[in-house]
Amino acid sequence: xxxxxxxxxxxxxxxxxxxxxxxxxxxxxxxxxxxxxxxxxxxxxxxxxxxxxxxxxxxxxxxxxxxxxxxxxxxxxxxxxxxxxxxxxxxxxxxxxxxxxxxxxxxxxxxxxxxxxxxxxxxxxxxxxxxxxxxxxxxxxxxxxxxxxxxxxxxxxxxxxxxxxxxxxxxxxxxxxxxxxxxxxxxxxxxxxxxxxxxxxxxxxxxxxxxxxxxxxxxxxxxxxxxxxxxxxxxxxxxxxxxxxxxxxxxxxxxxxxxxxxxxxxxxxxxxxxxxxxxxxxxxxxxxxxxxxxxxxxxxxxxxxxxxxxxxxxxxxxxxxxxxxxxxxxxxxxxxxxxxxxxxxxxxxxxxxxxxxxxxxxxxxxxxxxxxxxxxxxxxxxxxxxxxxxxxxxxxxxxx
Numbered sequence: 015x016x017x018x019x020x021x022x023x024x025x026x027x028x029x030x031x032x033x034x035x036x037x038x039x040x041x042x043x044x045x046x047x048x049x050x051x052x053x054x055x056x057x058x059x060x061x062x063x064x065x066x067x068x069x070x071x072x073x074x075x076x077x078x079x080x081x082x083x084x085x086x087x088x089x090x091x092x093x094x095x096x097x098x099x100x101x102x103x104x105x106x107x108x109x110x111x112x113x114x115x116x117x118x119x120x121x122x123x124x125x126x127x128x129x130x131x132x133x134x135x136x137x138x139x140x141x142x143x144x145x146x147x148x149x150x151x152x153x154x155x156x157x158x159x160x161x162x163x164x165x166x167x168x169x170x171x172x173x174x175x176x177x178x179x180x181x182x183x184x185x186x187x188x189x190x191x192x193x194x195x196x197x198x199x200x201x202x203x204x205x206x207x208x209x210x211x212x213x214x215x216x217x218x219x220x221x222x223x224x225x226x227x228x229x230x231x232x233x234x235x236x237x238x239x240x241x242x243x244x245x246x247x248x249x250x251x252x253x254x255x256x257x258x259x260x261x262x263x264x265x266x267x268x269x270x271x272x273x274x275x276x277x278x279x280x281x282x283x284x285x286x287x288x289x290x291x292x293x294x295x296x297x298x299x300x301x302x303x304x305x306x307x308x309x310x311x312x313x314x315x316x317x318x319x320x321x322x323x324x325x326x327x328x329x330x331x332x333x334x335x336x337x338x339x340x341x342x343x344x345x346x347x348x349x350x351x352x353x354x355x356x357x358x359x360x361x362x363x364x365x366x367x368x369x370x371x372x373x374x375x376x377x378x379x380x381x382x383x384x385x386x387x388x389x390x391x392x393x394x395x396x397x398x399x400x401x402x403x404x405x406x407x408x409x410x411x412x413x414x
């Protein structure tokens with residue numbers, strides 16, 4: 015599996031691990047082992063914010079490695095809001111596998127993301143009219159899936175397959191875009207793929223659910239968290255309106271929210287100042303769970319690529335300060351947003367993750383070392399109780 019960002023890699027990878035497929039998520043394709051050490055490997059290529067040409071090159075490189083190593087199925091994980099260079103990425107796959115057809119099903123019904131009459135809907139709204147149409151880094155300008163693919167680098171033919179269509183023609187070098195409104199339709203598409211010996215699949219966490227049925231592998235006993243934590247410490251870099259609604263709900267439920275000042279997010283970060291900021295926040299929070307987040311109005315206009323990377327790096331430094339402040343204490347760390355998580359992992363020196371279970375759509379518990387766990391969430395996923403539910407799980411209230 016090849017993902018364009020780390021939170022997506024985890025929320026799709028966990029679809030395999032929770033079905034008993036031994037799965038590892040690697041933060042770089044250079045870490046791909048020469049032999050298959052796990053039943054499934056998820057590579058994070060970070061192609062969402064680069065040019066279509068560079069995205070295509072990266073996918074070609076990784077797809078060729080996967081082909082040389084003999085992986086039976088290549089799954090291109092895409093953003094469930096269809097942000098990024100999806101067309102160029104599918105192009106890159108077909109360049110390496112010209113004899114294949116890509117089965118592309120971007121629906122994620124469990125997160126209210128479906129495809130009807132060629133249009134991608136989120137919570138009943140065409141994606142371009144949703145908050146993702148205003149994304150400061152990667153706004154979605156069209157809601158028509160075929161247009162999105164072609165605008166973002168697809169040169170191979172694409173054909174729409176309405177839900178329920180009985181006869182599927184698997185033309186070589188073609189992308190088949192399958193519509194779906196529920197998991198049963200996604201399972202049906204997976205059965206078509208298995209029956210036709212299709213090796214190239216693409217979609218988000220919704221369609222990833224079909225992969226375990228297609229793999230002839232022994233089930234893994236998995237790795238599970240038995241720890242009970244007294245607090246969660248959340249670092250959120252998401253600018254999605256839904257995330258801020260979730261933070262407000264958490265604050266009403268007793269979370270301590272520490273707003274990150276703008277001068278700490280942008281520009282060169284004073285490391286000693288960050289350490290004091292984090293320690294002061296935990297002192298004020300006392301025994302309450304805590305959320306570190308920028309204010310929406312402070313950062314919603316950040317669109318420059320250099321600023322995006324600089325901001326993400328600063329969140330990584332914040333993550334290190336939070337990690338050090340909670341070392342050895344019964345606190346579990348949670349990260350919200352792909353850029354924030356990736357920068358945090360780099361700063362913490364973590365390159366391998368084992369997704370364990372899905373607490374809710376897009377919210378994943380992963381092992382990152384001996385008895386070390388983190389929780390991750392894609393910015394735009396989850397209902398208003400998401401942080402409250404995570405707290406209940408981690409403190410053992412919902413596991414009794």
